Amino acid sequence: MRLFRGRSHLCSHLEFSHNLLSRTQNAGRLAFSIQERRPQTQFRWPSPTERTASTLTNNDPSTSLLTTKEDPTIYALSTAPGRAAIAVIRVSGPLCLTVYHSLCPGKQRPKPRYATLRTLYDPAETSESARVLDSGALVFYFPAPESTTGEDVLEFHVHGGTAVVKAVLAAIPKPFQGLSQTIRYADPGEFTRRAFYNGRLDLLQVEALGDTLAAETEQQRRLAVRGSTNTLTERYESWRQKLLYARGELEALIDFSEDQHFDESPAQLCASVAEQVQELKHQLQANIDNASRGELLRNGINIALVGAPNAGKSSLLNQIVGREAAIVSGEAGTTRDVVDVNVDIGGFYCRFGDLAGLRKASQTPSSHQIGEIEQEGMRRAKQRALTADVVIAVIPAESATSNESTAGATVRGVVDNEVLEVLKQCDPQTQQIMCVLNKADNFKSDQQRASQRENLGRHSVLRGLIDSSKTTVYTISCKSAQNANSGNCDPGGIQTFLDGLNQLFRRMTAAVGPYGREGPGNNSAWAETLGASERQRVLLQQCFQHLDKFLAGVQPSQDGHRAAPDEEDIDVVVAAEHLRAAADCLAKIAGRGEAGDVEDVLGVVFEKFCVGK
Numbered sequence: 001m002r003l004f005r006g007r008s009h010l011c012s013h014l015e016f017s018h019n020l021l022s023r024t025q026n027a028g029r030l031a032f033s034i035q036e037r038r039p040q041t042q043f044r045w046p047s048p049t050e051r052t053a054s055t056l057t058n059n060d061p062s063t064s065l066l067t068t069k070e071d072p073t074i075y076a077l078s079t080a081p082g083r084a085a086i087a088v089i090r091v092s093g094p095l096c097l098t099v100y101h102s103l104c105p106g107k108q109r110p111k112p113r114y115a116t117l118r119t120l121y122d123p124a125e126t127s128e129s130a131r132v133l134d135s136g137a138l139v140f141y142f143p144a145p146e147s148t149t150g151e152d153v154l155e156f157h158v159h160g161g162t163a164v165v166k167a168v169l170a171a172i173p174k175p176f177q178g179l180s181q182t183i184r185y186a187d188p189g190e191f192t193r194r195a196f197y198n199g200r201l202d203l204l205q206v207e208a209l210g211d212t213l214a215a216e217t218e219q220q221r222r223l224a225v226r227g228s229t230n231t232l233t234e235r236y237e238s239w240r241q242k243l244l245y246a247r248g249e250l251e252a253l254i255d256f257s258e259d260q261h262f263d264e265s266p267a268q269l270c271a272s273v274a275e276q277v278q279e280l281k282h283q284l285q286a287n288i289d290n291a292s293r294g295e296l297l298r299n300g301i302n303i304a305l306v307g308a309p310n311a312g313k314s315s316l317l318n319q320i321v322g323r324e325a326a327i328v329s330g331e332a333g334t335t336r337d338v339v340d341v342n343v344d345i346g347g348f349y350c351r352f353g354d355l356a357g358l359r360k361a362s363q364t365p366s367s368h369q370i371g372e373i374e375q376e377g378m379r380r381a382k383q384r385a386l387t388a389d390v391v392i393a394v395i396p397a398e399s400a401t402s403n404e405s406t407a408g409a410t411v412r413g414v415v416d417n418e419v420l421e422v423l424k425q426c427d428p429q430t431q432q433i434m435c436v437l438n439k440a441d442n443f444k445s446d447q448q449r450a451s452q453r454e455n456l457g458r459h460s461v462l463r464g465l466i467d468s469s470k471t472t473v474y475t476i477s478c479k480s481a482q483n484a485n486s487g488n489c490d491p492g493g494i495q496t497f498l499d500g501l502n503q504l505f506r507r508m509t510a511a512v513g514p515y516g517r518e519g520p521g522n523n524s525a526w527a528e529t530l531g532a533s534e535r536q537r538v539l540l541q542q543c544f545q546h547l548d549k550f551l552a553g554v555q556p557s558q559d560g561h562r563a564a565p566d567e568e569d570i571d572v573v574v575a576a577e578h579l580r581a582a583a584d585c586l587a588k589i590a591g592r593g594e595a596g597d598v599e600d601v602l603g604v605v606f607e608k609f610c611v612g613k
């Protein structure tokens with residue numbers, strides 16, 4: 001085992017020093033276990049004030065005016081622009097009280113966190129009649145640091161008329177004219193950025209806040225709420241602590257193994273750490289999988305309607321969205337390009353793509369050649385189907401009724417070969433396939449309808465696809481749905497199909513635990529991990545890869561392809577480095593990376609924020 005190939009630079013970490021200390025104190029008793037430790041003191045990114053070394057007091061407004069250079073007070077309309085009953089204007093920074101006194105002259109400082117009724121005046125206006133900006137405004141004052149931004153915050157709840165808002169916004173900076181650095185209109189997301197800098201929110205909560213503001217559907221809202229707790233932060237931090245602790249154990253071995261007696265041999269210690277790392281990998285994998293599932297809720301579920309020309313794809317789309325979103329016609333090949341429609345189905349944000357019908361040239365009537373446009377449409381349709389999360393194969397029932405001589409021929413007649421080819425190319429691991437038998441009104445009886453559905457289920461290719469998607473074949477009739485009178489509760493079976501689709505979405509987006517859906521433990525306890533962002537998922541993936549490299553260096557591979565390394569081949573320094581790198585990835589998730597990293601991340605995260613937030 002190679003222990004002394006140069007001391008790594010890791011001692012600088014507080015956690016490592018802590019480990020060294022306890023290791024030295026407990027020398028000779030190296031019974032190793034990875035324990036949960038309470039996080040170190042809460043990390044806090046230096047505030048803009050600290051970073052610029054500009055300290056202000058806001059007790060005396062006159063001195064604030066002179067000293068505020070680097071840390072301007074910001075203000076903005078925080079509610080949506082336009083006519084409304086109430087508009088909220090928010091001010092954050094050291095000049096809050098100065099702003100208050102200039103708009104509410106002669107009035108006492110408002111009691112913190114209480115609503116105070118005030119008339120607002122224009123500080124630059126001398127004419128008594130023109131001075132009043134708004135009467136009956138409510139003022140809230142939140143002194144630092146117990147405020148949303150961690151700075152002094154002032155909120156004016158004014159009447160929501162456009163002119164009132166405009167006048168109050170114009171009045172706020174008036175006393176500071178000529179001192180341009182002291183107060184300015186806020187940039188998008190600047191209030192939240194300050195909350196982050198002042199330790200009021202961690203980066204994960206900032207991301208969840210961005211999701212909350214962007215949420216359009218019920219499921220997106222729930223996802224955002226899950227992410228807004230600090231459960232994820234605590235989970236990542238406990239993993240990071242475990243990794244740092246494990247690394248500390250290895251480092252102690254490097255430093256002291258020559259002069260101290262340890263109960264465990266280096267190989268035993270590595271095996272013990274590897275066991276813990278293996279367990280951590282299971283948890284990471286669950287987190288990574290759930291983050292991908294959460295993406296479906298956040299970005300929407302991409303659904304492709306595939307089928308032969310005239311199968312009824314456009315008719316089905318129109319039934320789903322409840323309007324004429326796509327052209328329906330008896331002419332085969334009507335839909336040429338992808339028709340995308342966004343729709344909320346039971347709280348799930350979905351993007352439906354109605355695609356060009358798929359057929360071969362030989363299947364077209366001799367008078368009809370497949371032209372360039374139709375070919376391009378089919379190419380796009382295939383491409384879209386292969387990247388969709390859910391592929392709905394729309395199969396028309398008409399061929400079935402006209403060709404019932406043999407079960408096999410019937411089914412093959414219904415499911416077009418071109419459509420089958422595309423379904424076969426879909427990835428059952430990542431894509432769900434659903435079959436819809438349309439034009440059920442063509443069946444002569446319920447019995448015929450049932451037997452055709454069974455035939456479809458028996459079809460060798462479809463069977464496999466349907467089984468892997470754990471879905472059923474739905475029988476619908478867009479025509480019946482369209483012609484139904486309001487008395488029929490589920491005309492054409494569209495509602496039953498939508499319910500099935502909803503159940504499929506629930507399965508696709510349900511959280512899984514470290515040992516899969518059927519594994520031990522409570523999977524719902526992992527629901528928060530659905531809220532993990534794409535950025536977090538990428539960093540978790542990188543963390544996972546470092547753990548893999550660590551394991552590759554210290555133990556045989558689980559599939560038996562790689563034998564256990566000889567004791568002399570275990571490089572503990574390199575192994576410890578992989579643990580450090582893995583821990584760093586977790587640190588970056590919470591915004592604890594190098595300063596440059598964090599600024600880059602902030603740039604991306606705050607892009608989504610609007611002014612006033």
Ligand SMILES: Nc1nc2c(ncn2[C@@H]2O[C@H](COP(=O)(O)OP(=O)(O)OP(=O)(O)O)[C@@H](O)[C@H]2O)c(=O)[nH]1
Pocket residue numbers: 307308309310311312313314315316327328329330331332333334335336355356357358438439440441442476477478479480
């Ligand atoms: N009898 C019956 N006809 C239907 C049903 N659904 C759709 N149709 C008819 O089938 C024809 C084709 O419908 P579309 O919805 O345009 O089919 P499509 O799959 O989008 O066709 P392409 O655009 O050519 O790919 C139209 O004449 C529809 O009225 C149904 O449930 N029953």
